[in-house]
Amino acid sequence: MESTLGLEIIEVVEQAAIASARWMGKGEKDTADQVAVEAMRERMNKIYMRGKIVIGEGERDDAPMLYIGEEVGICTQPDAKEYCNPDELIEIDIAVDPCEGTNLVAYGQNGSMAVLAISEKGGLFAAPDFYMKKLAAPPQAKGKVDINKSATENLKILAECLDRGIDELVVVVMKRDRHTDLIKEIREAGARVRLISDGDVSAALSCAFSGTNIHALMGIGAAPEGVISAAAMRCLGGHFQGQLIYDPAIVKTGLIGESKEANLKRLSDMGITDPDKVYDANELASGETVLFAACGITPGDLMEGVRFFHGGARTQSLVISNQSMTARFVDTIHMVEAPKTLQLR
Ligand SMILES: O=C(COP(=O)(O)O)[C@@H](O)[C@H](O)[C@H](O)[C@H](O)COP(=O)(O)O
Numbered sequence: 001m002e003s004t005l006g007l008e009i010i011e012v013v014e015q016a017a018i019a020s021a022r023w024m025g026k027g028e029k030d031t032a033d034q035v036a037v038e039a040m041r042e043r044m045n046k047i048y049m050r051g052k053i054v055i056g057e058g059e060r061d062d063a064p065m066l067y068i069g070e071e072v073g074i075c076t077q078p079d080a081k082e083y084c085n086p087d088e089l090i091e092i093d094i095a096v097d098p099c100e101g102t103n104l105v106a107y108g109q110n111g112s113m114a115v116l117a118i119s120e121k122g123g124l125f126a127a128p129d130f131y132m133k134k135l136a137a138p139p140q141a142k143g144k145v146d147i148n149k150s151a152t153e154n155l156k157i158l159a160e161c162l163d164r165g166i167d168e169l170v171v172v173v174m175k176r177d178r179h180t181d182l183i184k185e186i187r188e189a190g191a192r193v194r195l196i197s198d199g200d201v202s203a204a205l206s207c208a209f210s211g212t213n214i215h216a217l218m219g220i221g222a223a224p225e226g227v228i229s230a231a232a233m234r235c236l237g238g239h240f241q242g243q244l245i246y247d248p249a250i251v252k253t254g255l256i257g258e259s260k261e262a263n264l265k266r267l268s269d270m271g272i273t274d275p276d277k278v279y280d281a282n283e284l285a286s287g288e289t290v291l292f293a294a295c296g297i298t299p300g301d302l303m304e305g306v307r308f309f310h311g312g313a314r315t316q317s318l319v320i321s322n323q324s325m326t327a328r329f330v331d332t333i334h335m336v337e338a339p340k341t342l343q344l345r
């Protein structure tokens with residue numbers, strides 16, 4: 001599945017990132033998101049593939065593009081019969097977040113990216129738009145830290161695995177009221193906390209790379225982003241666990257506004273029999289083939305943001321494959337017209 005797909009999806013995230021970056025710092029989060037969605041979809045529909053969106057835009061708000069269930073790829077288009085035989089292609093599932101960190105883009109802050117994950121049909125957990133309690137950590141701690149343990153215990157384990165003191169650990173936590181106790185506990189255990197306003201995919205991913213000075217992600221973010229993070233962490237051999245959060249009282253925000261009972265019913269209707277199950281990366285991204293691609297919109301810990309210049313733009317992306325066992329950083333110059341200069345770095 002992946003030989004040319006791995007290359008094409010770089011362009012998919014690049015185009016989304018470039019489109020969104022034009023709205024960087026303009027205070028218009030919806031536009032920054034919408035243009036990324038349009039650009040991602042347009043480029044995706046040029047790929048010779050039979051894809052279906054399993055994690056996409058607005059599960060419940062009737063999003064017009066990249067909605068869950070939308071078929072994407074040139075072979076799913078109305079005139080497809082003219083140039084491709086869909087029966088020759090395997091069906092693939094796609095999870096997208098064309099603008100992960102819309103607030104970050106709108107306010108010119110670091111850490112936003114265009115991102116997607118791909119697997120064969122059924123290879124990605126079709127998470128509902130619920131919250132997810134997450135624990136991400138470097139490969140050395142895989143299977144040793146545990147989301148069921150306290151933050152204090154996990155920090156002790158992490159320090160041992162990384163052969164450093166707890167005071168030499170940095171944990172990323174989203175700055176939310178629901179994390180007040182967690183932040184207190186991490187600080188009391190001796191570790192340092194890096195609070196982020198948005199963008200926990202970038203934080204999870206950063207745990208897999210030493211040199212980012214990020215050693216764990218703890219706390220509750222969105223479930224779809226958890227699946228996308230898990231896809232990358234599975235390929236990178238990092239630790240990732242996620243547990244769905246369905247009780248509005250725990251998250252203390254309006255996103256899952258219904259009652260706990262209604263949310264439990266919704267999970268049961270989806271066939272989720274154990275709502276409290278802790279999923280690991282292999283379960284959230286269980287496919288034989290898993291591909292992940294991201295392109296920085298604003299600068300981040302792993303990638304540069306989009307930089308525009310006269311006649312073009314420069315992007316940095318990351319494409320990860322569990323088949324070729326590669327994590328490839330791709331630096332691209334996009335030439336809209338002949339540029340006056342092309343800078344080497
Ligand atoms: O920050 C995020 C926003 O993503 P997006 O809407 O695509 O710009 C994500 O990384 C978070 O995982 C998540 O969506 C968030 O924690 C849920 O929102 P909130 O209720 O504000 O915590």
Ligand SMILES: [Mn+2]
Binds near residue numbers: 225
């Ligand atoms: Mn997001």
Ligand SMILES: [Mn+2]
Binds near residue numbers: 033097099100101102
């Ligand atoms: Mn988004």
